[in-house]
Amino acid sequence: MPQWTLLGLLQGKQTAPWPLAEGTDGQAGLLGMPRYLPELCGDDCKACADSCPTKAITMRASYADSGRLDIDYGRCVVCQLCVEACPTGAMALSSDWAFGVRARDDLVWKQDAAAAPATGAATRHAFRRSLHVRHVDAGSCNGCESELQALNNPFYNLHRLGIFFTASPRFADLLLVTGPVTQAMLGPLRATYEAMAEPRWVVAVGTCAVSGGVAEGGYACGHGLDGVLPVDVYLPGCPPNPAAIIQALLMFLERAPQRVKGGQLVE
Amino acid sequence: MTATHQRSLRPADLQDAAAGLLASGGRMQMVYAWYREPRRLELRYVASVPDQATFAVWRCEASEAVPSLANICPLLSWYEREITDLFGLRFVDHPQPQRLVLHEGVKPPCPPFDPDYPADLPLRVETTTQAIPELAGDEADVQLLPFGPVRADVVESAEFLFYYLGEAILHYHPRLFFKHRGMERRFEGLEPERGVVLAERVSGVGSVAHALAYCQAVEAAAHCTVPPRARFLRVVLAEMERLYNHLHYFGHLCHTTTLKVGEAEGKLLEERAKQLNTRLTGSRFLRSVLAAGGLRRDLLPKPWLAAELDALGEQFNAYARHMENTASHLDRLITTGKLDRRLAFDQGATGPVERASGVDRDLRCDHPYAAYGDLRPAIALRDAGDAHARAQVRMAEVNASIGLIKRAIDSLPDGPVRADCTAAPGSEGLSWAETPRGSLFYAVHVGGDGKLARVKIKSPSFSNWRVFPFTVHDSNMMDYAINEASFGLTIAGCDR
Numbered sequence: 001m002p003q004w005t006l007l008g009l010l011q012g013k014q015t016a017p018w019p020l021a022e023g024t025d026g027q028a029g030l031l032g033m034p035r036y037l038p039e040l041c042g043d044d045c046k047a048c049a050d051s052c053p054t055k056a057i058t059m060r061a062s063y064a065d066s067g068r069l070d071i072d073y074g075r076c077v078v079c080q081l082c083v084e085a086c087p088t089g090a091m092a093l094s095s096d097w098a099f100g101v102r103a104r105d106d107l108v109w110k111q112d113a114a115a116a117p118a119t120g121a122a123t124r125h126a127f128r129r130s131l132h133v134r135h136v137d138a139g140s141c142n143g144c145e146s147e148l149q150a151l152n153n154p155f156y157n158l159h160r161l162g163i164f165f166t167a168s169p170r171f172a173d174l175l176l177v178t179g180p181v182t183q184a185m186l187g188p189l190r191a192t193y194e195a196m197a198e199p200r201w202v203v204a205v206g207t208c209a210v211s212g213g214v215a216e217g218g219y220a221c222g223h224g225l226d227g228v229l230p231v232d233v234y235l236p237g238c239p240p241n242p243a244a245i246i247q248a249l250l251m252f253l254e255r256a257p258q259r260v261k262g263g264q265l266v267e
Numbered sequence: 268m269t270a271t272h273q274r275s276l277r278p279a280d281l282q283d284a285a286a287g288l289l290a291s292g293g294r295m296q297m298v299y300a301w302y303r304e305p306r307r308l309e310l311r312y313v314a315s316v317p318d319q320a321t322f323a324v325w326r327c328e329a330s331e332a333v334p335s336l337a338n339i340c341p342l343l344s345w346y347e348r349e350i351t352d353l354f355g356l357r358f359v360d361h362p363q364p365q366r367l368v369l370h371e372g373v374k375p376p377c378p379p380f381d382p383d384y385p386a387d388l389p390l391r392v393e394t395t396t397q398a399i400p401e402l403a404g405d406e407a408d409v410q411l412l413p414f415g416p417v418r419a420d421v422v423e424s425a426e427f428l429f430y431y432l433g434e435a436i437l438h439y440h441p442r443l444f445f446k447h448r449g450m451e452r453r454f455e456g457l458e459p460e461r462g463v464v465l466a467e468r469v470s471g472v473g474s475v476a477h478a479l480a481y482c483q484a485v486e487a488a489a490h491c492t493v494p495p496r497a498r499f500l501r502v503v504l505a506e507m508e509r510l511y512n513h514l515h516y517f518g519h520l521c522h523t524t525t526l527k528v529g530e531a532e533g534k535l536l537e538e539r540a541k542q543l544n545t546r547l548t549g550s551r552f553l554r555s556v557l558a559a560g561g562l563r564r565d566l567l568p569k570p571w572l573a574a575e576l577d578a579l580g581e582q583f584n585a586y587a588r589h590m591e592n593t594a595s596h597l598d599r600l601i602t603t604g605k606l607d608r609r610l611a612f613d614q615g616a617t618g619p620v621e622r623a624s625g626v627d628r629d630l631r632c633d634h635p636y637a638a639y640g641d642l643r644p645a646i647a648l649r650d651a652g653d654a655h656a657r658a659q660v661r662m663a664e665v666n667a668s669i670g671l672i673k674r675a676i677d678s679l680p681d682g683p684v685r686a687d688c689t690a691a692p693g694s695e696g697l698s699w700a701e702t703p704r705g706s707l708f709y710a711v712h713v714g715g716d717g718k719l720a721r722v723k724i725k726s727p728s729f730s731n732w733r734v735f736p737f738t739v740h741d742s743n744m745m746d747y748a749i750n751e752a753s754f755g756l757t758i759a760g761c762d763r
Contacts, residue, residue: 001593001595003589003592003593004526004527004528004529004589004593005528007528007532007585007586007589008528008531008532011532011535014535026538026542027545028542028545028546029545029546029549030545030549030550030551031549031550031555053461053464053465077464077468078550078554078555079464079467079554079555080549080555081464081555084563135421136417136424137422137423137424137446138424139424139445139446139447139448139762140423140446140471140759141468141469141470141471141759142423142470142471142472142757142758142759142760143468143471143472143474143552144471145421145422145423145471146471146472146515146552147551148421149421149515149534150534150537150538150541152534153518153531153534153535153537153538154531154534154535154538155535155538156538165420165421167419167420168419169417179446180448182445182446182447182448183373183389183390183391183392184370184373184392184444184445184446184447185416185424185445185446186392187392188416188417188424188445189417191417192417213468214453214464214465214468215448215449215450215453215465215468217387218387218389218448218449218452218453219375219379219384219387219388219389219390219449219452220379220389220390220447220448220449220452221389221448221449222389238468238554239471239552241551
């Protein structure tokens with residue numbers, strides 16, 4: 001055993017300083033949600049809408065100077081196909097990934113985003129330094145689980161933030177759900193929620209849980225959590241990276257600001 | 268990738284053909300069903316034949332009663348049950364004719380793949396418990412532990428039933444397919460080049476392998492030749508995927524043997540590998556790069572990736588030496604979850620699991636694809652068939668992957684990375700990839716309208732979940748988590 005202690009000590013501190021101090025968050029080079037630049041948008045073009053596999057982009061029936069597209073980032077699977085399809089650069093590569101929001105509507109692109117702050121969440125002071133999370137996989141592709149498991153690796157080290165995964169829903173304050181909600185998981189998901197003591201909250205992690213994702217519908221799949229459970233935080237992403245999940249959890253605890261309003265980063 | 272050898276068989280000839288194949292040293296890979304016309308259901312049996320780089324495909328029209336082949340070739344049992352659930356075709360004399368993919372509480376108006384099944388009608392599921400084998404003897408002593416589908420920790424959903432006496436597990440039954448998303452059906456009606464985004468999301472930690480096998484199947488249907496640079500970069504991507512998966516595996520294995528620093532080290536190495544993935548592709552899961560015909564864009568692994576991998580490999584080897592020198596860790600692995608060679612072969616074990624039981628099979632060598640024919644990977648084999656052997660095979664594969672990536676980068680040709688790839692109406696293609704967990708197959712059928720008419724996915728975890736319970740019956744509770752970790756299973760890939 002001493003050899004392991006030595007191995008650990010020799011490596012020194014491996015944890016990222018972020019989000020408690022300035023420093024790397026480990027996401028350098030990561031492609032986030034494509035950014036919409038309406039001033040570059042060409043007339044009579046619907047290449048991005050045609051390329052989108054989840055209908056996150058649709059054409060507006062009528063438009064003036066507020067953009068030609070309806071973009072719902074709650075449906076985006078970050079496949080970057082719209083960026084490749086766009087001939088004018090109106091859908092641009094970005095590293096925008098901190099897409100956790102309290103109101104579903106904040107994931108829909110708006111021209112005057114900065115003027116529409118989303119607040120009104122109940123204060124959760126008692127839980128700020130000790131939050132217990134129960135995760136339920138309601139039919140994910142396991143990409144989200146891979147990133148959730150990464151939260152407890154030495155790099156992200158979620159425990160240091162006072163956030164813990166718990167085995168029993170009875171001990172959980174927050175239900176974290178991944179996946180589009182398959183028909184077979186609908187019952188167990190509801191039962192898990194019912195087993196939680198109040199106050200209880202729900203966060204939808206990943207585009208599948210937010211809106212159904214690529215597998216949405218059909219004979220076996222639902223459309224995410226809307227209409228199934230009351231959702232307090234929506235975090236789209238395919239999958240959302242560990243830093244995005246941490247940011248969304250801190251936002252839920254009101255320890256970090258919501259960075260996205262009207263489908264855009266507004267910092 | 269060349270086409271397959273196809274032959275037509277009548278249902279009455281299937282049993283003789285299967286027995287003949289096994290006697291010649293061949294192995295069944297899978298059977299799937301598809302509607303070649305709205306009312307004509309056809310079965311496709313895919314088999315590997317000794318010393319043959321292509322696969323044999325038997326076509327069999329299901330117009331009359333079809334005999335089950337599960338008694339001759341046990342690994343086909345689950346495939347037949349899946350076809351019964353989803354297509355409504357019953358196999359005569361199936362030894363285990365219970366529901367598999369759809370649970371007992373599901374009562375569809377007609378099978379979900381039937382042409383009459385209303386589009387987007389959700390299946391209604393009543394929660395029920397599964398019919399399980401009856402106990403002989405003094406039942407009062409035996410306890411039943413149903414565990415799941417929501418289990419402790421951050422894990423995928425599945426329910427495990429343990430019949431146990433104290434520490435001893437008498438019988439173990441995994442109840443899977445809670446996560447069945449009907450993915451194969453979601454491909455139908457898409458243009459072939461648009462299926463890649465879906466294939467990448469069948470099993471997230473197998474994004475590259477799924478997308479690669481899918482793209483290759485479309486390329487086979489389109490008779491498309493992928494440019495050399497793309498073929499070599501595909502090897503780089505596939506081996507980067509193997510790397511982060513195997514590093515995760517060791518972190519999780521150490522978690523189950525309560526080797527805390529070992530767990531942290533494995534997960535830290537996995538994180539480093541994922542950050543290298545990001546630097547190479549912009550995605551931690553290496554997504555959004557593959558396309559039918561090659562790659563969506565060029566990648567530039569030179570000059571930085573080889574040096575990063577050397578550093579990672581050095582750190583991994585120090586870590587591996589520690590694991591191999593820790594008695595408490597090895598004590599938990601050696602003799603745990605023993606899978607003998609015969610069982611591994613008959614029940615369809617694949618990947619590191621079968622190679623740890625002495626079955627020398629790897630699609631990268633036996634049926635080369637991408638640039639594996641040029642690069643010839645070294646295949647690690649062990650005979651012990653226990654958890655330790657499964658870990659050792661993966662240890663060797665980490666180093667082999669790093670070597671392969673470096674060789675692929677060294678011999679990376681210049682040139683384009685994408686060729687035109689249009690699959691003609693009525694065409695079909697079969698392809699495969701050796702994922703970190705074993706063999707993956709995609710069969711693609713293009714309809715008369717040029718859209719996808721049927722996509723079949725044979726995932727490695729579907730095969731290995733079939734085998735796994737054989738190593739749990741008659742074992743003990745303390746070993747269970749270790750044994751499960753040593754198999755390295757996913758559930759999303761199995762359930763689809």
